Amino acid sequence: MENNVIKKPRLEWLDALRGFTMILVVAFHTILGFGLEAKASSSMQFLVMFRMPLFFFVSGFLAYKAGLLWNWGTLGALLTKKIRVQTVPTIVFFLLGAVLLGNEFGPTVMEWLEKPTKGGYWFTIVLLYMFVVYYLFCFLESWLQRLFPKIPSWLPITLLFVIAMCCYDTCYQPRYFSWALGYRKAPSEFMNYSSFGQLFIYFPFFLFGNIVRRYWEQAQRVMDSKWFFPTIVIIAIFAYLDSQKWHCLRMAWAIIPLTLARFMLLTIVFMYFRHYQQYFTKQTVIGASLQYIGRRTLDIYLIHYLFLPNLPTVGSFFNTYRHNFVLDTSLSVFLALLVIGFSIITSNILRISPFFKKWLFGRQ
Numbered sequence: 001m002e003n004n005v006i007k008k009p010r011l012e013w014l015d016a017l018r019g020f021t022m023i024l025v026v027a028f029h030t031i032l033g034f035g036l037e038a039k040a041s042s043s044m045q046f047l048v049m050f051r052m053p054l055f056f057f058v059s060g061f062l063a064y065k066a067g068l069l070w071n072w073g074t075l076g077a078l079l080t081k082k083i084r085v086q087t088v089p090t091i092v093f094f095l096l097g098a099v100l101l102g103n104e105f106g107p108t109v110m111e112w113l114e115k116p117t118k119g120g121y122w123f124t125i126v127l128l129y130m131f132v133v134y135y136l137f138c139f140l141e142s143w144l145q146r147l148f149p150k151i152p153s154w155l156p157i158t159l160l161f162v163i164a165m166c167c168y169d170t171c172y173q174p175r176y177f178s179w180a181l182g183y184r185k186a187p188s189e190f191m192n193y194s195s196f197g198q199l200f201i202y203f204p205f206f207l208f209g210n211i212v213r214r215y216w217e218q219a220q221r222v223m224d225s226k227w228f229f230p231t232i233v234i235i236a237i238f239a240y241l242d243s244q245k246w247h248c249l250r251m252a253w254a255i256i257p258l259t260l261a262r263f264m265l266l267t268i269v270f271m272y273f274r275h276y277q278q279y280f281t282k283q284t285v286i287g288a289s290l291q292y293i294g295r296r297t298l299d300i301y302l303i304h305y306l307f308l309p310n311l312p313t314v315g316s317f318f319n320t321y322r323h324n325f326v327l328d329t330s331l332s333v334f335l336a337l338l339v340i341g342f343s344i345i346t347s348n349i350l351r352i353s354p355f356f357k358k359w360l361f362g363r364q
Contacts, residue, residue: 013277016287017270018058018294024051026304027336029120031328033308035315043328049240050265053205057266059127060209063134070142078135085298085362086128092360093302094121100306116195120305124298126198130206157214161207167200172255208263223271236264293340299347299361300340307339 024047031044068074094112097119102108112119141156174180179191191197212219222228239260242248249256273280280287293300318328350356357363 015294016280016290019290027332035312054266057209060206064213303343
């Protein structure tokens with residue numbers, strides 16, 4: 001291994017994919033501003049199935065650094081940087097959000113801290129958890145490979161993925177685990193305060209993206225085969241319908257179609273951007289726009305909560321009249337783009353200061 005990371009050309013379509021996913025995230029939060037839940041929207045009920053899994057998938061994909069020599073210095077430097085980038089901005093905007101969005105500052109802070117979603121600011125916290133676990137794993141993996149060179153390179157990451165899937169499954173088994181979704185008794189305070197439940201739910205998708213990147217050549221051959229895409233489309237359709245409509249599998253087995261739908265749908269979107277990557281370059285308006293959003297996801301995520309519309313009358317309209325996928329999607333995405341625009345403008349203003357640029361958005 002080399003001491004430095006092997007730098008490869010940026011995958012422009014991947015930056016565009018990040019931008020697309022960020023739009024879906026803001027669009028979902030816009031729907032909530034209508035006073036609607038995801039199930040009440042004909043579009044978000046579908047899009048919410050893969051938006052956050054896809055976001056973490058991309059994060060895991062980009063987390064893999066080929067040729068990096070893992071030692072105590074590397075581990076310490078990476079952890080220090082990630083902790084600074086993820087925690088300082090989150091704390092600042094969490095407190096700012098409590099001031100601007102809550103009725104009373106103290107009670108709002110306590111209310112948000114008691115919930116796993118942290119007033120919306122759970123994502124950066126959970127992503128930090130993932131990077132800490134992943135960096136520690138990479139350090140241990142490198143040590144094991146030096147000590148036991150005959151161990152197959154795929155074995156450690158596979159074992160970690162299996163463990164992550166087991167933790168994921170506990171979140172959907174309320175009969176056995178107090179933190180599980182739908183549990184009727186008092187929820188686990190530790191899981192709520194720590195947001196570990198979100199870590200359990202989304203870490204497998206982070207690892208899935210990391211595995212795809214590790215074995216990128218093999219993954220591309222699989223994706224380019226004639227049988228793969230039709231197969232995952234068929235699985236995605238039946239898995240989604242069963243998880244949302246049919247409910248053929250019940251109790252402990254109900255998690256299977258939901259999980260398959262999440263993995264298959266994010267893979268379909270990923271393959272779409274890769275297949276049509278020529279349309280997502282900087283030479284195209286759509287590509288350049290999505291890439292710009294994709295490179296500013298942290299800024300947008302932290303700021304956009306301050307600009308979300310509160311339009312309960314729109315929710316009343318959708319509740320009164322039959323939902324329409326095109327109308328739901330168009331309105332939520334249009335408003336999401338406005339919110340993203342205001343968030344980027346605010347970010348650019350703050351970035352004038354090198355101090356804010358470094359400590360609020362992790363840029364030197």
